[in-house]
Amino acid sequence: NAGVMQNPRHLVRRRGQEARLRCSPMKGHSHVYWYRQLPEEGLKFMVYLQKENIIDESGMPKERFSAEFPKEGPSILRIQQVVRGDSAAYFCASSPPAGPETQYFGPGTRLLVL
Amino acid sequence: AQSVSQHNHHVILSEAASLELGCNYSYGGTVNLFWYVQYPGQHLQLLLKYFSGDPLVKGIKGFEAEFIKSKFSFNLRKPSVQWSDTAEYFCAVPSNDYKLSFGAGTTVTVRA
Numbered sequence: 001n002a003g004v005m006q007n008p009r010h011l012v013r014r015r016g017q018e019a020r021l022r023c024s025p026m027k028g029h030s031h032v033y034w035y036r037q038l039p040e041e042g043l044k045f046m047v048y049l050q051k052e053n054i055i056d057e058s059g060m061p062k063e064r065f066s067a068e069f070p071k072e073g074p075s076i077l078r079i080q081q082v083v084r085g086d087s088a089a090y091f092c093a094s095s096p097p098a099g100p101e102t103q104y105f106g107p108g109t110r111l112l113v114l
Numbered sequence: 115a116q117s118v119s120q121h122n123h124h125v126i127l128s129e130a131a132s133l134e135l136g137c138n139y140s141y142g143g144t145v146n147l148f149w150y151v152q153y154p155g156q157h158l159q160l161l162l163k164y165f166s167g168d169p170l171v172k173g174i175k176g177f178e179a180e181f182i183k184s185k186f187s188f189n190l191r192k193p194s195v196q197w198s199d200t201a202e203y204f205c206a207v208p209s210n211d212y213k214l215s216f217g218a219g220t221t222v223t224v225r226a
Binding site: 042044058059091093103104 | 118120146148150156157158159160163204206208209211212213214215216217218219
């Protein structure tokens with residue numbers, strides 16, 4: 001069984017560019033979550049999605065950040081016009097419909113903004 | 115909302131030493147509790163979880179954790195660590211059905 005897949009694993013962007021982070025959930029999982037880990041901090045919830053629906057985006061910054069989970073294909077976290085403060089590790093997790101409280105995490109994408 | 119605090123930021127110990135990592139949470143109602151581990155260069159893995167029942171939970175790789183409701187604690191323990199236990203450990207509690215609140219993490223370095 002393949003676990004949660006994320007790509008790229010490392011991403012370098014210059015200020016003002018766009019960053020696209022991809023997440024493929026585990027087989028059979030229809031719930032996807034994005035978390036951000038800033039240096040020296042724990043993971044912070046960003047957004048919870050089901051196929052074609054955003055369920056909870058209370059942890060997303062109000063501007064420049066968006067997320068989607070289309071009917072086909074991976075979930076995408078998109079950061080427009082990146083700034084240095086966006087440098088962090090972004091983790092995706094997935095869970096089965098019956099057990100959202102138990103989440104399985106991907107390897108993360110380390111974003112570095114120069 | 116739930117908050118989680120981990121007492122130790124960095125722990126250094128020798129092989130065969132005993133390990134205990136502290137975790138406290140803020141909410142006093144029904145609670146599920148998790149410990150995750152992140153080995154160097156790898157993804158976050160579930161180490162163990164508590165939902166209900168026996169407050170002493172056994173996890174993978176010889177780890178266990180004890181839920182003490184009166185102390186709002188869920189400390190992680192291992193009687194004898196190995197070099198391969200070098201990792202970062204995170205305590206987590208759901209704020210609701212799905213939103214996990216994580217502690218800041220404890221980096222454990224085991225010296226051979």
